[in-house]
Amino acid sequence: MKESELITIDHLTKVYPTGTGGFKALKDINLTFQSGEFSGVVGPSGSGKTTLLNIIGTLDNPTEGKASVLGRSVNDLSSKEAARLRNHHIGFIFQTYNLLSVYTVYENVEFPLLLLDYSSDKREKMVMDALNWVNLADKKNFRPSQLSGGESQRVAIARAIVKKPELILADEPTANLDAKNSYLILEIMEKMNQELGTTFIFATHDDKVMKSLKRTISLEDGRVAGDDLAKA
Amino acid sequence: MLLFKLAYRNIRGAGLRSFLNILVMSIIFVLIVWMQGLYEGVTVQATTDMIREDVAGGHYRHPAYDPNDLVDLMEAHQSYQPQQKAVDRHDLEPVLMINASVYPNGRMQSALLKGIRPDQALLDFPAHELKTQMDGVIPALIGKRMADMMQVALGDEFIIQWRDRQGTFDAATARIVHIMTTIVPTIDAGQIWIPLKRLQEMTGMTDEATYMIARPGFQLQDPQNWEYYSQDELVHSIVNLMETKSSGGMFLYLILLLMAMLSIFDTQVLAIFKRRKEIGTLVALGMTQKEVSRLFTLEGTMFGLLGAALAVILGIPICLYTWRNGINFGPVMDSFNLAVSPIIYPIYTPEMIAATFILVLFLVMVISGIPARKIASLRPTDAIAGRRIYKVRGEK
Incomplete structure (x- = not known):
């Protein structure tokens, strides 16, 4: 793996066990992602976008082939090692925000830092920095139920970036948002990519997101149907 | 943490x-x-x-006395003369029991007739009320449950019919001299207390008892034909x-x-x-x-x-x-x-x-x-x- 290569995927296949033998979600995928990319995996529903992101995010394992993230082989990670890798180096943004409903905005953003065992002062500074990035510092004491969809997704972004991870995986981050909010959060993520050098990989079929991507990988029926490296 | x-x-x-x-x-x-x-x-x-009201330090029972079978008590009595000194010292309190029929308001009911000394000192029990002297009439002490059962009040008279030790029937009038409020059913339900001496005379069972209540801490050296039931056993x-x-x-x-x-x-x-x-x-x-x-x-x-x-x-x-x-x-x-x-x-x-x-x-x-x-x-x-x-x- 070259030094700048953040992720390498080599002949990756993912099969989910079913009653009739198994469902092949990914078939012989070969990809590499460089550090600092702003890429997207696009394709229709069921094409394997989320599965690919889950494997890159160490939430799932390949059935065949290899995946290496930040120099670590996903295949060989124990659940504890995978959890630590996610905790230290990977941020997630989900379509449905997945905020912890009983926590305040501040506590949601602080959560990954608690797992990293940072001091209270350090946590406070990092949380406020992240909330300032997404322009939600004034709503730090709000509960998720008191926020709009756009605000909730901005909190999710703040939670993903607060530990300054090398990689952020965003699964349909704009699917539940209107155009205005979609552009707003895309703007934030582009800015983070440019200013912090954070690598973003999206799974999306939203045109607004696709337009902003520097690299587009098309998936169809679990196979790579196209890889637009030219924009990268 | x-x-x-x-x-x-x-x-x-x-x-x-x-x-x-x-x-x-x-x-x-x-x-x-x-x-x-x-x-x-x-x-x-x-x-x-x-x-406090029934067991005291334990009971010495006649071997034939079974509190769970009170139908026939005629065989369950014996003399306490060998223990007379302890009785005189009130270390033991004899109680004689016989079956009887009572006729309150003309209705017949079964009852247990129990004799106890009016000057007993072992139980928290108003036996002193039986000291009342009445010509021919038997002073009777009953509990509230029994009074309710018999539908009688203080001062009411009723007939008691019993058999003496030869099996001969006899009858006399009794008068309620006191109705006690007690929470212990074993001294109340179905029972009529009268002076021990009177009951012994009525039955011809002089100096005899069905069981004897013992003062706490007292034990007979030689209980002879009395079976001892400790406080713990009775309370059990x-x-x-x-x-x-x-x-x-x-x-x-x-x-x-x-x-x-x-x-x-x-x-x-x-x-x-x-x-x-x-x-x-x-x-x-x-x-x-x-x-x-x-x-x-x-x-x-x-x-x-x-x-x-x-x-x-x-x-x-x-x-x-x-x-x-x-x-x-x-x-x-x-x-x-x-x-x-x-x-x-x-x-x-x-x-x-x-x-x-x-x-x-x-x-x-x-x-x-x-x-x-x-x-x-x-x-x-x-x-x-x-x-x-x-x-x-x-x-x-």
């Missing part, structure tokens, strides 16, 4: 739901302790009253009766425990369904599934601990008040057919409170651990999406 912090945040964050869970837990804690205290109080009261019957009665209470106890379990069952077991997305998110944010399992277990345990803490706050004034003032159950206790006063003073022992808390907390921990296996078998990628799909066997 981190898990404690997170569990605390989850409980605090759930607000009213958490408070209600903790409140239910604490009420159950208090109810269980209160109920056990009540049973303990009833048992102690019943045994104390029974000792009431304790056994209490245990039988409390088996119904055990059902209530189990219901209360079940309620305690349910209050965390909602939070813990149903959490697998309600908090799937949260579980997936926690894993995505960097927790292992084992850590999430431990977090859930800890959360449930903390519910139990907080419930116990609130129970202490709520329970101390309630238990103190009932311990000092008792609880008046009125006629309910009478229908319970137990030798207990209508006012029950619960007794709370540290051992009982500690055992209750340990038992409930242990069960809470067990219940809280139930989600652990389910969480471990959740596929995190599906949990994140809120789907309930578990790993198949062998899937990593």
